[in-house]
Amino acid sequence: MVIQAAHHGRTEMHAGDGTVGTPVCESVVEIRNAEGLHMRPALKFIDIANRFSSDIRVRGEEMTADGKSIMEMSMLAATCGTRLTIRAEGTDAEQAVAALRELVEERMFDEPPPEGKS
Amino acid sequence: MEIKKGIAVSPGVSIGKCLIIDSEDYRIPRRTIEASQRMAEIQRIRNAFHDAIRELTAMEQTPEQADSGRIKDIFAVHLRLLRDRSLRRKITDLIHEESVTAEYAVSTVLREISAHFTSKKDAYISERAADFYDIERRLLKLLLGHKREDLGRLREEVVVVARELSPTQTAAFNKKFVKGIASDAGGRTSHAAIVARSLGIPAVVALEDLTEIVHGGDTVVIDGNRGIVIVNPDDDTIRQYEAYGREFVALEHKLDAIRGKPAVTRDGTRITLLGNIEFPGEAQIVLDKGGEGVGLYRTEFLYLNRQTEPSEQEHYEAYAATVRVFQDRPVVIRTVDLGADKYTQSRRYVPEPNPFLGLRSIRYCLQNLTMFKTQLRAILRASVLGRVKIMFPLITNIQELMQAKMILHDVMEDLDEEGIQYNRSIPVGIMVETPSAALTASTLARDCDFFSIGTNDLTQYTLAVDRGNELVSTLYSPSDPAVLRLIRTVIQDAYKAKIEVSVCGETASEPEYVMLLLGLGIRTLSLSAPMIPEIKQVIRSVMLEDCNALARTVLAMNSERQISVYLRDAARKVLPEVF
Numbered sequence: 001m002v003i004q005a006a007h008h009g010r011t012e013m014h015a016g017d018g019t020v021g022t023p024v025c026e027s028v029v030e031i032r033n034a035e036g037l038h039m040r041p042a043l044k045f046i047d048i049a050n051r052f053s054s055d056i057r058v059r060g061e062e063m064t065a066d067g068k069s070i071m072e073m074s075m076l077a078a079t080c081g082t083r084l085t086i087r088a089e090g091t092d093a094e095q096a097v098a099a100l101r102e103l104v105e106e107r108m109f110d111e112p113p114p115e116g117k118s
Numbered sequence: 119m120e121i122k123k124g125i126a127v128s129p130g131v132s133i134g135k136c137l138i139i140d141s142e143d144y145r146i147p148r149r150t151i152e153a154s155q156r157m158a159e160i161q162r163i164r165n166a167f168h169d170a171i172r173e174l175t176a177m178e179q180t181p182e183q184a185d186s187g188r189i190k191d192i193f194a195v196h197l198r199l200l201r202d203r204s205l206r207r208k209i210t211d212l213i214h215e216e217s218v219t220a221e222y223a224v225s226t227v228l229r230e231i232s233a234h235f236t237s238k239k240d241a242y243i244s245e246r247a248a249d250f251y252d253i254e255r256r257l258l259k260l261l262l263g264h265k266r267e268d269l270g271r272l273r274e275e276v277v278v279v280a281r282e283l284s285p286t287q288t289a290a291f292n293k294k295f296v297k298g299i300a301s302d303a304g305g306r307t308s309h310a311a312i313v314a315r316s317l318g319i320p321a322v323v324a325l326e327d328l329t330e331i332v333h334g335g336d337t338v339v340i341d342g343n344r345g346i347v348i349v350n351p352d353d354d355t356i357r358q359y360e361a362y363g364r365e366f367v368a369l370e371h372k373l374d375a376i377r378g379k380p381a382v383t384r385d386g387t388r389i390t391l392l393g394n395i396e397f398p399g400e401a402q403i404v405l406d407k408g409g410e411g412v413g414l415y416r417t418e419f420l421y422l423n424r425q426t427e428p429s430e431q432e433h434y435e436a437y438a439a440t441v442r443v444f445q446d447r448p449v450v451i452r453t454v455d456l457g458a459d460k461y462t463q464s465r466r467y468v469p470e471p472n473p474f475l476g477l478r479s480i481r482y483c484l485q486n487l488t489m490f491k492t493q494l495r496a497i498l499r500a501s502v503l504g505r506v507k508i509m510f511p512l513i514t515n516i517q518e519l520m521q522a523k524m525i526l527h528d529v530m531e532d533l534d535e536e537g538i539q540y541n542r543s544i545p546v547g548i549m550v551e552t553p554s555a556a557l558t559a560s561t562l563a564r565d566c567d568f569f570s571i572g573t574n575d576l577t578q579y580t581l582a583v584d585r586g587n588e589l590v591s592t593l594y595s596p597s598d599p600a601v602l603r604l605i606r607t608v609i610q611d612a613y614k615a616k617i618e619v620s621v622c623g624e625t626a627s628e629p630e631y632v633m634l635l636l637g638l639g640i641r642t643l644s645l646s647a648p649m650i651p652e653i654k655q656v657i658r659s660v661m662l663e664d665c666n667a668l669a670r671t672v673l674a675m676n677s678e679r680q681i682s683v684y685l686r687d688a689a690r691k692v693l694p695e696v697f
Contacts, residue, residue, distance in 0.1 A: 038242050039195045039249075046198075069204035070195075075234055077243045 025054075025093035028085050029104040033111035036079035039070075041109035046070050048099050054090025056100070067100070080114055119352050122325045124300070125591075126345035127311035129648070130320030131363040132298035133356060136338040136349075137276040138329060139262075139283075150217050160210050162220040166260040171200050173256070196253055205231075221261050228254035277338050281329050288313040298340035300347045302329050304586055315627075315646045316400060322347050324588045373651035377408040381654045387662045389636065391654060392448070392644040394622060398439035403647045408654060411447035411505075413570065413644020414622040415440060417454050417493065427489060433496030441504040448505045450570065450644075451497050452549065453490070453522075455479045455511040474584070479512035484521055494529045501541035509570060513548040513555050519565055549622070551575035556604040563615035570644065571608055573623025577601050596625045597681040602634075602673060609639045620644055630682075630689040632656045637669025659692045 031037055037045070049056045049067040056067030058076065065072035067086065078084055084104075088096040103109060151159060174197050199205060205227070212223040228250050235247040277298035278291070288299070299314050304323030314321035320342030332338060332349050339348040339359050343366065348355060381389045392413030393404030404412060420428040420436060441449050457478020470476040483490035500506055510522045523546060533540055550556055551572030559569065573596045578585045580601050583594040595601075605621075612619035620642035625631040627645035632653055635643065645653060668688055675681050 035242050036240065039246065040191070043195070043198060066204055069202050070198045071202045071205040071208075071231070074246060075231065077235070077238045077240070079240045079243065 022089060023091065023093045024087065024089045025097040026085060026087040027097045027101050028083055029101050031078050031080055031082045031084065032105060032113055033108040034080055034114040035111060036082065037073065037076060039074060041111065042070055042073040044103060044109050045073055045100065048103055049096065052088065052090070052092045052096035052099075054088040054093045054096045056096055057087045057089075059085040059087065119355065120331055120349040122328055122331070122347045122349070124322040124325035124328075124345050124347060125304075126321075126342050127304070127323050128299070128314040128319060128321035128342050129366070130298075130318070130342045131340070131359055131366055132277055132320050132342075133337065133339050133351075133359055133363070134275050134277040134297045136279050136332050136334060136336050138332065138334050139278060139280045148222055149219050151219055153217055156213055156217060159213050159218075159220040159223070162261060163206070163209055163213070163224070166220070166224070166257045167200055167206060169260050170253070170256050171197060173260075174200070192249070195249060196256075199249065199253060221258060224257045224261065225254060228257070277340050279329060279332050279338065288317075291317065291319065293317050293319060298338070298342070300325055300328055300338065300340055302326055303588060313396065315648060316394070316396060316403075318648050324591065326588065373655060374407075376651055376654055376658070377406070379408075379654070379658070381408075381657045383636070383657055383660050383662045383665075385661045385663060387636075387641070389657050390620075390642040391650050391657075392450075392620070392622075392642065393647045393650065394644050395440070395647070398436050398443075400647060401440045401443035404650070405443065407647045407650040409647060409650050411444055412440065412449040413620055413642065414509075415449060415451045417452060418456055421454065421456060427492075430492045430496050433493050434499050437496060437500035437506070438503055441500050441506055445504055448507060450507045450509050450547070451500075452509045452511050453480070453483060453493055453497075457482045474578070480510050480518055480522060481512070484518065484525075487525065490525060491529050491532075494526055495533065498526075498529060498533060498540035498544065499538060501544045502539045506541065507545040507547060507568070509547045509549060509568075511549045511572070512551060512575070513562065514552045515554060516558065516561055516565065519548060519562060523565070547618075549575075550608050551579070551623075553580050553604060556608050559608045559611035560614065563611050563617050566617065568618035568620070569608060569612050570620050570622045571605060573601070573605070573621060573625040576604065576623065580604060595678050595682060596623070596631065597634075597672075597685060598678040599673075599676055599681065602638075602681070605635075606638055606673065613639060618642065627653060629653065629656045629693065630685040633660055633665045633668050633688055633692070634672055634685060636660070636662060637665035637667070637672075656689070656693055 033041065035041075046068050058065045058067045058073065060076040060078055060082065063076065065076050067073065067088075076082075076084065086097050086100050088094075090096070174193050177193060209223045209227045212218060212227060213220065218226075232247040232250040232254070235244050235250065238244045273295070275295050275297050277300065278296055279300045281301065282303040283299065283301050291299075296319055299319055299321035301321075301323045302325055304311060311321060311323055320340050322340055322342055322345050325347055328347060328349075336350050337356075339346075339351050339355065341347070341359070341362075348359075351359070381391045383389065390410055391408065392411045393400070393407070393409035394414040394416070395401060395404060395412055396416045396419045401412070415437075417433075417436075420433060437449075437451060455478070457473060457476065477485065494508075497506060497508055508526065510519065513519050513522075526546065530540065530542070545567035547566050547568035547570060548555065548562060549572045550559060550562075550569050552575065555562060556576065563569065574585065577583075577594060577596045577598070581593060581595075581598055583590050585591060585594045609619050619640065621635055621640050622644035625635065626643040627649035629652060632643070633656075636657070643653065668685075672681050672684060675684065
């Protein structure tokens with residue numbers, strides 16, 4: 001089935017590709033902490049991603065990374081302001097995307113935003 | 119049959135089956151394996167990852183590391199990366215798809231990732247490259263480490279071919295089985311060349327792409343006299359080289375015959391010939407070759423081939439063993455010259471961008487006082503056993519010398535308090551091997567007992583040439599007028615201050631420089647043991663008067679080319695059979 005374009009901040013649910021019944025969830029998030037997705041945030045990201053059974057992919061500007069791999073996540077080289085598409089596929093897809101979105105956008109990896117913003 | 123021309127760095131001829139080994143710091147050449155061997159290579163990858171994880175876990179738990187949050191963070195990240203399935207899969211996929219060795223797969227994948235990070239503008243992100251570089255080194259060290267052990271366990275004669283050899287690797291060679299050395303990189307004074315020479319293994323370096331031409335097991339001729347390497351020689355060539363090898367051995371024996379005779383010029387000037395050594399085991403070789411002591415005892419080897427620092431007792435035992443061999447003859451112990459291509463770099467997370475201008479040698483010691491004091495204590499303790507002298511390397515200014523002497527004094531006071539014996543008036547000297555030391559020699563001479571001119575580093579720093587870089591190594595020449603003028607200054611200032619001056623660089627072992635050095639006023643040379651008989655023969659063939667005239671002529675010349683041609687011609691006239 002066709003995946004609909006997801007909008008920033010909104011999470012969309014679909015049936016999975018080909019396999020009827022596998023939920024797919026996708027959301028675009030923006031990196032908001034000043035130092036971007038460097039190692040420590042990337043570790044937090046994969047730690048959360050690994051709590052879920054769903055397959056998690058993160059699409060950046062140049063490549064798509066396995067959301068459970070520290071190597072691939074760090075290679076996204078996402079700086080502050082970069083938009084990433086998180087796509088989870090599996091029974092807990094919705095919860096996975098929600099948790100990751102919360103980490104990236106609301107908690108900002110528990111790191112400070114760029115100066116002048118709060 | 120393929121003939122390659124390089125630089126001859128250690129004399130002798132050898133013919134043997136070749137063994138290719140890889141080094142830690144260079145791109146591992148692409149080598150394909152049989153499809154059936156792929157699983158074995160993948161198993162090696164698993165083992166290397168497993169061992170790397172164990173190493174890091176152990177390091178994380180040592181108390182001094184735990185103190186530093188930053189270092190702990192780095193290790194935590196490395197551990198996570200090593201446990202990352204995607205990373206491991208990328209490497210094993212490469213082995214599966216392209217049938218390459220584990221080393222090549224590790225190196226290729228991790229360098230690709232490093233390059234990906236380096237290309238990013240964001241500083242925070244591009245710094246990640248260093249993590250992957252470090253992981254690459256760790257894995258390669260583990261992968262190659264096993265191979266290095268195998269090298270120590272060699273049971274048949276081989277000639278070793280490598281992209282570049284570190285002195286650690288070269289020192290670990292078993293002379294009984296390693297019959298020759300050839301490398302793509304390197305220069306006449308690279309450390310591996312020095313080690314090969316002191317072990318008496320024929321070696322040729324700067325062969326550029328030799329590792330891409332040979333295969334393991336090929337027959338290779340290494341001609342360390344003419345700087346030639348022949349891959350898969352035909353029968354005639356092999357016969358010629360066998361005969362040539364025998365002649366060379368005969369000449370060696372002839373030179374050995376002058377062992378017991380003094381090094382004195384034809385007009386009666388006595389010259390002192392000392393040996394440069396690295397290990398206590400070489401002390402006897404120096405005596406066998408007719409050396410009258412040790413002018414340069416390099417102590418870095420105590421630090422190589424190991425993960426932990428040597429203890430005071432280990433230092434002491436090495437020095438004591440050497441000093442006992444020489445009894446009342448001088449042994450100049452140089453304090454550790456670590457840094458640049460040695461030891462310190464492998465302990466850094468990010469290598470220094472310019473290690474030869476970085477934290478090396480005496481600078482490293484002055485920032486690592488516990489280590490420095492441990493060595494000084496051991497040297498002082500050994501000083502009661504014979505005629506020990508202390509020499510500080512890479513001094514660039516008077517403050518460094520004063521600081522080093524102050525620390526030596528502190529150590530003496532400690533020994534006094536503990537009632538430990540040492541020679542209170544132990545002579546303290548410096549290596550003059552930087553242009554700044556040479557230019558301020560008159561100042562430095564007031565505060566030390568002797569100078570030893572290290573022509574290798576002096577040349578490299580004066581001419582701004584990396585002696586190991588084959589692209590510019592032709593610019594490296596101690597006969598450059600700039601270098602010669604500095605050497606003359608140092609000798610004159612030493613004479614004025616009435617302190618001893620000797621030369622311990624490679625020039626001391628090159629026949630064409632001997633007349634010049636004598637003419638400039640040098641009366642003590644320190645050189646690698648196997649070269650002592652040849653240099654003695656040169657000395658016994660010259661008149662000091664001629665040397666003085668030669669030095670005057672050369673100092674008036676303005677070009678390196680002109681000088682080196684002149685020196686070679688002069689030496690050839692004196693000693694035709696050596697040239």
